[in-house]
Amino acid sequence: MAVKIRLQRHGKKNFAFFHIVVADARAKRDGRFIEQLGSYNPNTNPASIVLNGERALAWLKVGAQPTLTARRILSYEGVLLRHHLDGGVAKGALTQEAADAKWNAWKAERDAKIEAKKTGIKNAAIEARKAAKAEEAKVNEARAEAIARKAAELAAAQAAAEAEQTAEEAPAAEEAAEAPAEA
16 A cells, blocks of 8 residues: 555635645545644745654655655655654664754754744834834825915915905095095
8 A cells, every 4th residue: 555645635715724644645635544744834924834743754664655745844844854864873874863963953953044034024024014104104294294385375375365355444444534534
């Protein structure tokens, strides 16, 4: 029986997540499986992967073949590196302590890289918010200037209208004042 480590699709349309399973190669994609090893959610940034590495390694050792995507996930999680290092220990090319040291160094480097990506995403979001806030402040300032300009124009127009009205009233008042004096 050919055994594969592959993904089993779940979730809704355009928002899928996957279970990482060990299944008979002849079984349907979302059908019967032997064991569930974990899950993979590509909808988050970075993609979230929950994997039982020990069980995946055990299945690799007994001959289970991962699909291309499952192979990439196993590589990302370091299961394939661990399998490779265990093969070197079995052949006598290196000791278990050296293999563990290489594994721990790789794991620390990978964790640092993931943390740097998360921090970069968080900082980019903060910078985007700051830029949006600065742009909004600029737009608000331009609106305030436009409103102040309109208010000044309106005040000037009202002052001119009042001056014109007082100018019209002044000759009329002078004529009214002169008229009773003549009578």
